[in-house]
Amino acid sequence: MAWVLNGIFGAILKGGAKGEAKGELVHIPVPSAVHDVAMPLLLLATSTALFLFWRLGRIRRFCESCARNDPSRFVQTAGSLLHEVVGRDQLCNAIMNNLRDRKVRRPHVISGKVGTGKTAVLVRLAERLAAEAAVPIAVRLRDAQEKLDFAELARKRFEDLVRPVARSDGEVDRAWRWLRQHTDRIVVLADGLEEALSHDDYVNGQRDILIREAIARADEQGLPLVIASRPHDPLRAMQAAITELEPLSDEAALQYIASSGGWRSDPMLLDRVVEAAKMSESPLYLQIARDLHSKDLLEPLWTQDEGGADLMLHDSWALRADLLERWVDALVDGEIHPELPIGRDTRQVVVEYVSALACIGLASDRADVGLWELDPSVGTRQDGELGSGGRTARPAADTAWNQRVAEKLDRALLTLRWSHDPETFDARIEAARGQQCCGPEYGSEGRSEPVPGPRVDVRLAATWGRRMGLVHEEGEKVHFQHSIMQAYLGSRLLPAVGDTPSGRNGGRSPGPGVGRRRTGTSHRPHTPLTLVGRTLRRSSSWLCL
Structure with a gap:
């Protein structure tokens, strides 16, 4: 404004000085006045527009760089095990070609069973879209429980994503409208349709209708949308292009x-x-x-x-069980994720905790498991009141099953504390799991006290489990991002949980030590591979339903 006023006063003074010198009426030269006033206004408008475009472009480039440089982290459901995607470029090219043209664009649904690589396709698609100057926005559909609106979910995720580089909420709003409406660069990548609207209120037919309406609404809005989902009923008669995902070739x-x-x-x-x-x-x-x-x-x-x-x-399932067991062994031994500052004992205790949580989730076909389901003290103060992170209401749980799992975990951790000789540990831990025995007769070697072990509770185990790539930590819950990994870890306890004393006595409380904080040292547990293969096959089939 000072620049504009300076130009106006300069024009007046210039004209007035010329008139006074001649003793005539003051006449302001029109071309000169217009030039002196218009040029500052034009420069001000141009500089403002350039600044706004630079700011909006910075936000766009930030989103693109996140998707291009680290797509596995950008897609929240990918997990830490997924580093590189191969063999899906042809499918990505076909989807991208359809999304470019507004006239023929339609929502896409990538359908496949557990472990076929649906999330991997979204990861690769995010990377490819960012390379083409589009702005992919990855959303988790399990976050949509009250209602399903793809544009709203994408908007919230966009706000969270650009918050570090945006100066204000107004700038976030301008960037969204510019990218969504004016440049048409936003592409929504939604993962986990089978987890959306999963509350009981939507089960009886209403859920299918709401999902179809949400996809139809996105189509009417012209929203570029790609959804990953397991096969289930809402996919029928859906206003979208459905692609059945095929396995990769053996060569790739x-x-x-x-x-x-x-x-x-x-x-x-x-x-x-x-x-x-x-x-x-x-x-x-x-x-x-x-x-x-x-x-x-x-x-x-x-x-x-x-x-x-x-x-x-x-049997291919037995070979896969070998593969998964060897990977977990390498993780415990520190050959996988050697950068983590924890020893072998702590790693083994973390695996035992995560296996117990996986077993609880398998019983009710859930990937989300609350820590309180294994340890009721989580989220409560010593006086029994809800803590700052407590909930007023928790989801219903199978208390008898959870108690049996907690009892088996307690016995395993106690056996780990007594076991010290790695040469004979496998036989001892297997006997403890199969016969519910623990204590000096299973590894004390003449000692009257157990070996001191790492202080690990379920909260700390969840944190280390996330860093080890086994789960995703969400407050007082963990989410198993890979159903196959959950099935394998849960299968380590499934055969033994049904044989616990609480399982034989009708699910009565296993004692004062169950469901509280546990500690233990560890050595690698042994699981019969044929049994794991059968359980893994059943668990994976179960998760496909």
């Missing part, structure tokens, strides 16, 4: 795994392993195999134990 899977190995690896054996275990059916198996292969732990898993037997004659 082999190339992905082999790229992490050294020159000493046997490509023929690796090829047979990939084909026999059908690793191409799930990105999780590919990533786990890649992690093991990079540490030279994949090939010895079968060359040392199979005695030259043809791998093709083995």
Whole structure:
């Protein structure tokens, strides 16, 4: 404003000085006055517009860089195990070509069973869209429980994403309207349709109608939308293009795994392993195999134990159980995630806790498990009142089942504290799990006191479980981002939980130690692989329903 006023006064004074010198009436030269007034206004408007466009462009570039540089973290449901996606570029190209044209654009639904790589496609799509100057916004549909509005979910996620670089809420609003309405750069990537509106109020037919209406509304708004979902009823008669996700080719899977190995690896054996275990059916198996292969732990898993037997004659589920068990063993031994500042004992205790939480979730077909379901003291003060993080109402839980799981965890942790000799630990922990025995007769070796162990409770276990890539921590809950991993970890306790004393006495309370804070040292537990394979097969089929 000072610049504009200065131009106006300058024009008046200039004209007045010229008139006074001649003794005539004051006449302001019109062209000069217009020039002196208009130029500051024009420069001010231009500089303001350039500043606004720079700010909006900075927000857009920030979103693009997040999706392009770290797509696995950008897509919240991807989890920490998913690092690279291969073999999905053709599908991504087809979806992107349809989303570019507003006239033919329609919502897309990527449908597939557990572990087929639906989330991996969204991760790759986010990366590809960001490279094409689009702004992908990844949302979790399990956050939509009261209502389902894809545009509103994307708007909230966009606000959370750009908050570090935006100066005000008004700038966030301007950036959203500019990207959504004027430049049409926003693309919504929604994961987990089967988890949306999962409350009981929406079950009896209403949920299917609400989901179809939400997708139809997004189509009418012209919102670029890609949804990942397991096969279920709302997909029928949906106003969207539905793509059934096919497994990767064995060639692509082999190339992905082999790229992490050294020159000493046997490509023929690796090829047979990939084909026999059908690793191409799930990105999780590919990533786990890649992690093991990079540490030279994949090939010895079968060359040392199979005695030259043809791998093709083995059950693929048993081979996958071998793979998952070896990965968990490597995680406990510190060969996976060696950067974490915790020892082997603490890692093993964390795995035991996470396995118990997974077992509780499997019983009710849930990926979200509250910590209080294993430890009722979570979220309460010593006087029994709800703490600052407490809830006024908690979801209904199978108390008898949770008590049996807690009892089995207590016995396992106590056995871990008595066990000290790794040579005979496997037999002791297996006997304790199978016969509900613990104490000096199972590993004390003449000691009258247990070995001191790490102080780990369920809260700390959840935090370390997140950093170890097993779960996602959400306040007083954990979320298992990989259903296959949840099925495997839960299967470590499933065969034994039904045989606990509380399971035989009708689910009565297992005692004062159950459901409270537990500690223990650890050694690697042993699980019969054939039993794990059968349980993993049943659990994965269960999760597909």
